[in-house]
Amino acid sequence: MQAFYGSRALKWASGHRSTTSWKLWFGAAHAAGGIDEARTREAVTRQRSNVAKFAATMRQAVELLGDIEAEQESAPIDIPLHFVDTLHLVDRTVANREVVSDDDRARYDLYARPRLEEIFRFNDSAANYIPSVAQILNALACDADDLASALESRKTIPWSSHASSWLISQKESDGIGVYVRTFDRAMWDMRWDFESLSQEQRWRLPDSLLALQTKVALGISDLDGFADRIRKWRMKPEDFERGLA
Known part of the structure; x- marks a missing residue:
């Protein structure tokens, strides 16, 4: 030896x-x-199922939000602003203590919020454009569909590492x-x-x-x-x- x-x-x-x-x-x-090759393959199978369900849920969310906005003419209920405005949704999310921790909220208030202040001031301006909540959900639904399609073939799985x-x-x-x-x-x-x-x-x-x-x-x-x-x-x-x- x-x-x-x-x-x-x-x-x-x-x-x-x-x-x-x-x-x-x-x-x-x-x-x-x-x-463990078997475990990895089983995990990929679960991920395929997870992503497919997520894509279907996102498509349904987009359709439902569209229905809510369409019914506003017939049933003009007071829809919260953060249902449609992305910037207000971000602020609303940070304010929710069940979603964002105190440490994360403090970092947002100290660093991110001051930089967003100018955008907030011109948020209603015709010259300013930020994708709406519905558009973001729609984009996420499209991306989820693309990911689900990629996962269908073992040759197109978008691995985060080549290893x-x-x-x-x-x-x-x-x-x-x-x-x-x-x-x-x-x-x-x-x-x-x-x-x-x-x-x-x-x-x-x-x-x-x-x-x-x-x-x-x-x-x-x-x-x-x-x-x-x-x-x-x-x-x-x-x-x-x-x-x-």
Whole structure:
């Protein structure tokens, strides 16, 4: 084992950055072992349902607010100003202690409200335009529809981070594939901590070493041809550069 870990195949195992490199390696290996592909896929399914329900609710809210405004001619009830005016809705929201905390309200009064004062003064001017509450709700409903459509396909999910996007954008794999691809992704993200002045790809472990690491992490006992099984799951630099990972 000592000869294996100290071999030239593991180019960053010695030298002035070896301590940092080992820590990063073990950190990536530990993180990869905690990935639960099934749980992530189940969570995405729940998110699809949540967003679809939210989009439907927002569309209904837009229709209902439109009906309320349309009935004003026949039933001229006193509709609160913050039902239609965005600036007054912001002020009303900040004043609601069940919605906004005292600390947030204090920051609003100290920093935001003074800057909005000039807009409030010209709020009724024909030259001034701020989207109405109905327009904002309508825009939010449209955005919710777009998000729901994006979530329908595993290839168009708008992940906030590339680090885990491959998990759902790719087809389901076994635990080996998840571990290997997660580890390669983590090492790629930290590649500048491993590369030498000659820009060698030191972040990429040899297949034989990653095979051993994967077997230890997943408790796999079969040794025959395992490095070959690992190789088919490896991520290549061009995968990350094309945004496939």
